[in-house]
Amino acid sequence: MDEQELNSLLICEIENQHIDYRLGDWNNQVAWVSPLLGLGGYEIYARPFDHAHELSHIINHDNYRSGDCDTTNPNESRAHREAILLLWDMFEKQGGDYSNFNLFIEITGCPYDFAFNIISKEFREMHEAINEIFEDEIKVKINKQELHEYIVDYISYFDVIETVNVYAFLDQYNLSYNLFNMAEKEFQQLLEEG
Incomplete structure (x- = not known):
């Protein structure tokens, strides 16, 4: 599965969650959702990680922001983690494994250090x-x-x-x-x- 197919799959899943998720120029936001309003959007260069991150917000019913810079919001950390785990699960189902970690990063657009920490912890626990x-x-x-x-x-x-x-x-x-x-x-x- 390549990046384009993964993007399409995730966009379809977001739309299946009853979100009107549209391509557009969203004022420097790569992707966003508002589960309460049933709206969302993404820019042309959004990666699978961005879509999976927004899907996590939908699944967890995250309806509020703590400000323009949400880095301290625990919902953001959880959404990052769950997006990486979702994408990793999909990657493994397609035959990927730990020896292909760089390919995983290349295809999904996950932040390398954060993904490495999460995936290696999961692998260690397993x-x-x-x-x-x-x-x-x-x-x-x-x-x-x-x-x-x-x-x-x-x-x-x-x-x-x-x-x-x-x-x-x-x-x-x-x-x-x-x-x-x-x-x-x-x-x-x-x-x-x-």
């Missing part, structure tokens, strides 16, 4: 969540394998085994008592096979 999900599973696999090797080594010292003191085994190999149940099951399996 990466941490994935690691957290699989971390326990990986630890269990490693613990089971190591535990199996320790138990085989422990058993090899005995000619005949009638009973096993699992706590003595854990102490001998400096293992946590949290592994008691896992060790007990492993001993049972190995001794039943033998």
Whole structure:
């Protein structure tokens, strides 16, 4: 998807929100909307980021301005963030990824530093969540394998085994008592096979 297609898609979405969104010369405003009045406009050089920003204002029912310079208005920061996330989601659905970040900036017109901070934070959170999900599973696999090797080594010292003191085994190999149940099951399996 190129910039022109993205602009068209976003303009259609704004119009689907019952906003009369018109091309024109808007006195140095690249794009603007007034959800309360159902009006909006954009200049010829408006980028996808500008349209997505205005779409965020519509979705959040932002009906007021705090002045001519809205940089301190929290609605503006939220609209920037949501516009970047919306455009990033669309970019990913089209096959884009983090290795194409510069292409994303080129196509969408997002402010580079702001987009980089938001996208990298989202990526970091996703990466941490994935690691957290699989971390326990990986630890269990490693613990089971190591535990199996320790138990085989422990058993090899005995000619005949009638009973096993699992706590003595854990102490001998400096293992946590949290592994008691896992060790007990492993001993049972190995001794039943033998």
